[in-house]
Amino acid sequence: MKLSIAMMVKNESKYLDKCLSSLKPVLEAVSSELIIVDTGSTDNTVEIAKKYTNKLYFHKWNNDFSDMRNITIDYCNGEWIFIIDGDEVLQEPQSIIDALTLKLDKEYNTLFIRVKSLHSEYNLNSYSTLTSPRIFKNDGSFKYEGKVHNQPIHKEPSLLLNSEILHYGYVTNDPELMERKFKRTASILKSELERKPDDIYYLYQLGKSYHLHKDLQQSIEQYEKAYKILDKKKLKKNFGQLYMPFASAYSTSKQYKEAIKICKEGIKLFDGYLDLYYIAANSLEALGDLEEAFYYYKEFIKVYEDFYNYKISQDPAITIEYRNNSYKDVVLTKLSERNVNLNKYEEALKYAINIENEQNKIIHLIEIYIKIHQYTKIKDLYFEIKEENKNLFVNKLEDTLKLMTKEENDKIKNIFSNGEEEYFKLNQFRLKDSKEKDTDRLLKEIDFDKVPSFYGEMILNNWDNKALVFSVLKKLQNNTIQNIFQWMIGQNLQVYWKDEVEKEILALELAKLDIQKIRIYAILIKVILLNKMEFYKITKNNIDKKYNDIFDIYIYLYTNYLKFIYKVDNSRLFYKHLEGWEKQIFSIIFAREAYESGKYSLAVKYFKEAAEEYPYLADLLGNYSNKLLKEVL
Template sequence: MMVKDEEENIHRCLESMQEIIARNDVELIIVDTGSSDSTDHIAKKYTDKVYYHLWNDHFAEMRNVTISYAEGEWLFILDADEQLVDVPKMKNLLENLWYFKDYNTITININNFTSSKNDKTVLLTAHRLFRNSRDFQYKGAVHNQPQYKEPLYHSEINFNHYGYLNDDTELMEKKFQRTSKILKDELQKDPDNIYYHYQLARSYNMYKDYTAALETIKHAMKLAKSQNVNLNKFQYLYINYAKIAQNAKEFNDVIYICEEGLNLFPEQIDLIYMKGLSHFVLQQNDKAVEAFSNYLKLYEKKNLLTVMNDITIEVFYAGEENKKNALQILYKMLYEKKSYEEAIYYAEQDSENSDAIQIIISSLLHLKDYTGLVKKYCKLKVTIEANELIEKIENEKHSLSVEQQKEMESAFSKVQDPYGLLNVIRTSNENETPILINDFLNNYDVQTLHPVYYDIFLYLLDNSNKFIQKIKRFNAITIKKIASRINYAEYDQSKIIETILHYRVRQNDIESNRVLAAVANVVLLNLRDDQLKNYYKLFIKYIESGKNFVSLLYQKERLRLIYRSLNDEEHKFFIILCFVEESIQNNNIDSAMNYYREAVKQYPYMARFLSMYLSELCAEFAYSFIQASDYSNALTMFEESLLLTDSSSYQKMILEEIDKIQGQL
């Protein structure tokens, strides 16, 4: 190893190699080239063979210094920013070196991470184990190349590399300044060196100076073409040209160089991927579909591709995340083109993805293939959360005509699960429905299922008694969820309102009052301003049910003692309204108004109804005073009622009553 200022990396590296360097037949040699941090201190915890040689701006020469200290039969070259992943495989290789007596070089696999999140990698095969012959050495001032001998053995040992994390700006700055300086110095000596121009372009690219990178890689390509060299030897140049042009957002350049490269390397998986991506960005969808379709064909046989076994070539776009990205672009474009069968074909290969499931469901509905949708549902629900799947189906269902919805419901009614039974209920006649709903509620806990199952209660709205009785079993939260589902499910809202208004409830029936208040609450909170006057009767039913409920729940005589300690804001609201009514009844208007303001503050969601309610309440008590011939208090009540209403017709009626009273005074 040669190291410099690697205190952040070297511990991780050597810990991963601990079982290897602990062997008796292994020596760890570390050459420090001028660290100013604690790198050498950490290194000495793992080996006593730490040497010091000042950095001379020449990678190969420094690498050769490290080799000069080695005494073993084999050399293994390791960098401090690397980490051994496959310890057992590495141990197995060392224990069976006799097997490699006919080989001179062994390769490893490098997962080159380009993000600190470890979610982006570049795959690379690297020569790292060499027979320690006297003439073995490295060459190259920057990207030092081992002068290895064949035959080669390709191992499956994996290492991670963290040396080029693009989002680590300090690291990138440090490496760019060091590498670019050396390359520029070398180009002063050899200005037509294609490889040095290529490496300088890569340095600019990693530094995110894409303009300089593109200019430099173009110059490298121009040199390659002008020198009459065999372009088949410059596959790496085409790949990096396209990648740099892509980073520079010069997508026409990407397409041009990819097409040129694919003429030379028809199965170059990176070029076909970048070509597809560029067509997609430029909204050339037909060409993007063609490119990504070809990419996926190559991906399926990627282990057989020459490039995957060419250790001189980095592979950027052959990972699982690249395959998924290609699939997602493909099935979304095909869906937009209304090529539904093809969209389904590709989406099925990404069936754990939420968007893919949506595409499959929507495509099958467009094809009116309800039987196919049922089969897909039965297959997917094994691996995907059933509620998520049902939500997607139900969302897409709304795009169908009523007749098509019935066809779909009929197809799903044959499925033996809760969703199947829901669709049996949907397609049943009015005589069968109550029996089926009973069956459903006896077999399934609707509270654990998707909200769509609350639809079963919709079919009971024609019978308010059955509806109220069935939902009594649930707590207030679930009752409000049921009411919300019915209220929002694009059904006739008047049905649920009629159910509440027509249900006759006794004042001492705590459960029925609880249910009515909960259902009415949902409807009232979701009314538009222009609907308020039309639904005032519903508000009165809500208030009366709520007041009855809290009076029974907490005992009417104890309400003043406990209401301030309650956490339920709606319960407190009902209790305060009991106090409003009591204050008016006692002709204590100031107290009533104070409680009224407290009610608005406690539950502001109903403020738009409260002034109407208080106005009517004052008028109601005014009439009581008239019957008792108490015209003075009656006048006070009517005046308060007049101030609280904004209804012109109601104001006219109150004024007429005031005129009558004044005639009596």
């Protein structure tokens, strides 16, 4: 038999199925066995394991990780032993298969795999990396040592494979798991340190446990003890893994000078220690030393790109936290923004163009291309990005256009007018006379439900053509219509959206409105009232009487609309499950009925419910309820 996959598990049900499923390609391609030793699970770990292997064994947990790991090894019959945990998932298994089937294993005693320890199970781009020995020749002498963070005693020569392992064991968004691991690990470490108080490795691991538990001062105390022993024994060069968490703990606790000292020392001792460049830069920036901070940010990018050519990248003792796209993007963004602020736009472009996060990249590239007048590059960028980010793109571009001259605006609008996408149609519309017949076609071709609200410009500029405007609006969702009207009112471009539109509403022949016009006008009135009431709240002026009249129309329209789409007789059975304007109108309907029946306390209850949905309309509701009360009395 070529391979034994050996695991020890306890309460690993959350990820175990995913883990074991990821091993299937190896188990099927290589002559192999799957050994699982359970150390006392109380969840359904055992049931999951039984689906994948009949080589399942039970041993009581004895507080010694290495001893338990060695028990699993004793069950292994393969020429090679692959160690993996129940909260790890294998990726790219082909590299392992090739190594074991193409006789590459003849030249080596140990095979290394990169382990990505995820910080969150929802973001696969945020992780720390460690080059870890995982596959070992089963020569009878292979074993683990160390009670807590068990260390494999492996033999050279070794080979780094292209396979990867995703480790979910330290995802920080699982507090239960983190607390359980902290208590388990810290208690063992404290016990060991009582016997060996100067053990550097145990001090370091206890510091890390406190660090993960966010007990920063306690973690610093342990790191300092370990550091002093290393300094005294002149062993700093032998224990590089201490520097990153030590510097990080200082920096996180705002002891920036101490963090910078540790970083600079570590960078001198260990070539390519990526994390220390980031922590040094961050700490220097916090102290306001921008020139030196950005020197280290630049160095971070240089080391990042060449990282796997440094010896430290294959050091199994050193975990690298910052070799992932999330941190790379943070630094590239800082460098780009820094150069924009210094008017070094070509330099800023070199950094911005390498940002991985597309949304972030869009925001920075648009700004830079405009600064250097490369407008066609903006159009090229539009066609390079994912469809889901195009609204973000046009929003950013539109915001930027507001700060530009008319001449620059016209140039960009012309560039973005030759095409069939929605944004190009908007610019075609902008470049035409609104009386031209082609504007009708463009207006009808836009899917307003899928574009940003500023496309409402097309509605605003055609408001006089009610037949055209309402033929478009009636096809849209309520939220879309509301957002368009909100945008239109916010522009203050035409007198319509101050006085004339209110006159139009007050002059409506309500009985002649069809159901779609009722819906559209009701949404328009709601937007107007919410904006006006916010204005009155700020200015503390008395409410103009006409808004009480407009509010009456709002109630009338929405009541008729809801009567059309719901059976009002049954509405009490479900209205509390509604939200927003629907619940508000039903509350007002019930309040009015309660007033007319003389049930005034019940009426007050319903009006309170209505006011809770839109607090800004509470004053209008108060006026409306007073008017009702006068009518019934």
